[in-house]
Amino acid sequence: GENVEQHPSTLSVQEGDSAVIKCTYSDSASNYFPWYKQELGKRPQLIIDIRSNVGEKKDQRIAVTLNKTAKHFSLHITETQPEDSAVYFCAASSTSGTYKYIFGTGTRLKVLA
């Protein structure tokens, strides 16, 4: 069945450096790609999303890029701060046919002060 692969599973960066997390999806009908952040003991929360009609979206220090041909999308965090430490989940969703909203396995990001 359809799945979403996410890499790396863990990522450690120095404060101020950039972090990149990559996801690959298999369902070519996917057209919505959100990213969620889950801090320890808290609920997942949307931080940014992108739809298939654009290739890049940016919101302050966070950006997402999408390559529909290669079926992969990436989260970019610049100037990382300790409060960016969390688990990040990507997801791929389709608006056609059966309801699908498939999450990646998550990336644990540690920003070292």
Add this chain to the structure above:
Amino acid sequence: ETGVTQTPRHLVMGMTNKKSLKCEQHLGHNAMYWYKQSAKKPLELMFVYSLEERVENNSVPSRFSPECPNSSHLFLHLHTLQPEDSALYLCASSDGLAGADTQYFGPGTRLTVL
């Protein structure tokens, strides 16, 4: 953060017990979801409800029984669970069921099955 609430926050139950998880959303959304979150595994979608009708059941064992009496409330009834069912159960809601909506999650219920 009071948009989506869940009770209880923690639950310990034996394999022969019957318990229920409750979710309530105060966002005026039309769709609600149950997810299971286990360590080192992706969020697993269990059930989807749109306007109180179940639209998705992802091959979930019958020992999990959902109920959606109205668009603001969602329950997950549990009976004769197994230890491997121990996990964080997250409820979520979204504005629509287009599949292209932000999911708003509750805080989750940490379930331990002894």
